[in-house]
Amino acid sequence: MSIALPTLTIEHGERFGKLTVLRKYTSKKRGPRYACGCSCGCTKVTATANELLKGRVKACLRCADSSSP
Numbered sequence: 001m002s003i004a005l006p007t008l009t010i011e012h013g014e015r016f017g018k019l020t021v022l023r024k025y026t027s028k029k030r031g032p033r034y035a036c037g038c039s040c041g042c043t044k045v046t047a048t049a050n051e052l053l054k055g056r057v058k059a060c061l062r063c064a065d066s067s068s069p
């Protein structure tokens with residue numbers, strides 16, 4: 001059994017949970033990151049490709065907070 005891993009490429013407009021990828025940028029300290037907009041209207045979400053693809057980041061902080069107990 002083999003599972004093909006998705007490529008580490010994220011397109012603009014791709015959706016992860018409540019997030020929609022707006023643009024890619026590179027942080028001098030943290031490397032390539034993606035700016036995302038949350039469905040609640042928050043556009044201050046940033047995450048790495050790994051975080052998005054592994055589902056570690058799928059909403060803004062406020063939404064992530066309210067959805068966890």
Ligand SMILES: [Zn+2]
Pocket residue numbers: 018038039040041042059060061062063064
């Ligand atoms: Zn949100």
